[in-house]
Amino acid sequence: MHGPGRPRGFFSASTTRAEKARAVRGLGTLGGLAGFLVALMLLPAACTAGIGARDTADWFLTEPEGLSTAGVPQRSRVLSEDGRTIATFFYQNRVDVPLEKIAPVVRKAVLAIEDSRFYEHGAIDVQGTLRALASNVSSGEVTQGGSGITQQYVKNLLLTQADSTEEREAAKEISAARKIRELRYAIAIEKRFPKDEILRRYLNIAYYGDGAYGIEAASRHYFSKHASELDLAEATLLAGVIRYPYAYDPTQHAGAALQRRNVVLNRMAELGMIGYAEAEKTKKLPIELDIQNMRSGCVASEAPFFCDYVQREILANKVFGETVKEREELLKRGGLTIRTTLDRRAQKAARKAVLSYVPAKNSAHKAAAEAMVEPGTGEIKALVVGRELGPDEERGKTWINFAADAGHGSSIGMQAGSTFKAFTLAAALDEGMPFGSRLMAPEKYTPVGFRNCDGENVGDPTASLGNAADGEGGRSFSLVTGTQHSVNTYFLALQKEVGLCDTVKMAERLGMRQANGKPLEQFPSFTLGFNAVSPLRLAAAYAAFGARGEYCEPIAIKSITDASGEKLKVPPRKCEQVIDRGVADAVNHILSGVLTKGTARGMGLGRDAAGKTGTVDNFSAAWFAGYTPDLAAAVWVGDPRGGYKHPMTSLCLDGRCYGSVFGATIPAPIWQQSMLGALRGTDATSFHRPPSFYFSRGSGEDRVKVPDVRGMSLDEAVAKLRAAGFTARVGERVRSRRYERGTVAEMSPGPGSVEPGTTITLRVSSGPGRGGADDDEDRPPRPPTRPPGIPLPTNTPTLPPLPGDPAGQAPA
Incomplete structure (x- = not known):
């Protein structure tokens, strides 16, 4: 017979010292039971050290300082504007869920194998510990846990909250001190939370192997379903993994995982949670997994470069933390829900258009990028680079976000070509120049007489700029025809008329700066687009034209909530009326003609639209920037290896060949296709008619x-x-x-x-009518009058001969 309270299989009087020693040494593998017993033994030791029993009890039951249940890493989600998850970030793949979203069979399975008396005991279950110890020693393996669920929750909590290697080692060390600390924390947790909440927290914090933390993430990873949908076989498999997730990982050790699952089934049957027949039936089932891998970061995102932009915005902006480390922890541990501006329809349309003209792995090594921005809000609707996000050494991949500035993607930018002429045009209209104002555009232009905003002379009398790339010269043009034909020498003359500084300031008012973050450089060729910029900056500037002069700083994040649902501060929307509406209307009027009569004719959208081509010197790159009142986009095509070294002449891209590539050759068709796709099904908005003043010298047309x-x-x-x-x-x-x-x-x-x-x-x-000048003017001529009796001549009179005319006849 066994004495009261002594579980079957515990040490008997006949057990030898050697057997006891072997059993005690085995406790190191029994889930910390030995440490627990040592901790219990230390309590009377504390009394002998001069601490009274009452004081010892008070100390042990007092909530320790610094006990926090916060800081459990949860994965953050990046959502498109329609609520679709486009990326996740995490240190630990964990999705926190309420208890009602965890199937009851899961709770029963975990309780059965880990702590069947959880709802009956407090933080310390001596009876359960001794029972588990006896069962495990007699069976020779760990079949039941020694630490209660509350203690295991505390252990996991301390481990996940560890910020340093030292703290992580302290959380895992096998010592009486650690065990006592965990017990004190467990007592405090039991006072702070009801049992259901402790169980919920434990199920959400436990590690289930193969990178899955928490029951919801584990359920999605192993079975591609929610934790609320798990059946008995699936629930017992996951419950069995908890004790030793590396040893029972079903993706690596299917046999061990199967045996462990059956142990859980037996335990549930012993406790009456399921019938023995059901347990035996389930034990015959094989393990059937439906693995769903969750990757952290942007590589697997459907919008990788937009995702990368959002990530860099959070990591670089002090709104999200004082240090980079704080901001990274917020992103990867904070369980954030990041709602963005991404329009998935626009993103798909832009990506399809870019890749259809410039495939990611094209043999010419060319690349393309496009940014789409909403006028009036600055919201980034699409951000596409025609390559996969990844190591640059691999063909068709890059880490560089060519669509964004250096601060959001490591790009130093690309020369913008004639797309910068729009800023000279806007400056001229802003200064009151009518459409019909005409300037001579010579075949060659020597840039002299230009001064920058510091008053310095920046002309170059030795330079000779021409019209080889975009336009023609040798005659006069108006604002309208000079823009339609994109005449370089005309715009150099126009920039001189307006003033280089005023042109630069207009571009700056519209948000333009170099992609490296520095101010725009000021030289006569400014209007020809020698500054290196990003498609996103250019799209935002053109969006201001579509918004009738209101410029909005590009934004990608609409709102962020943390794991508790509390809203966090995000960068505010910054919009400002930077040019008069009438000036913007005039710009729109002229740039509309580029799509109907100019360098991009035939690239219209079937609704009001405007834009400008851009071709960089020596065909090193090509651009198109265009917009409607509802959406603006800028497209760049070039060679990441260096456009001047690898120009786009005699270019073939996977079977499609071109001569020299202009802005209208590849970028404009990409823009047209992507805009048509992005705007499909939306109501068209019209531009406004420009003020009549601009027509004071005519329309400007030929x-x-x-x-x-x-x-x-x-x-x-x-x-x-x-x-x-x-x-x-x-x-x-x-x-x-x-x-x-x-x-x-x-x-x-x-x-x-x-x-x-x-x-x-x-x-x-x-x-x-009768009388009046009108009658005299309109009346048919009357026959001549003669005195009565004198007949009118009936023959042709003979005229006297002219001198030198031998025939005597006048010339016919």
């Missing part, structure tokens, strides 16, 4: 012929003028004998060459 509509009905005349691109208005009626009543008698200006779009004033005939 002159065209006005059709003669005199003698036509008013309806016919108006229709014909409109078809020719003119606007008609009706003036006062006039009397006319030449034109029938109700028909057009006069038009002003009359037939001839005028600016396209000129308003033609029509005056309708009211029929013949």
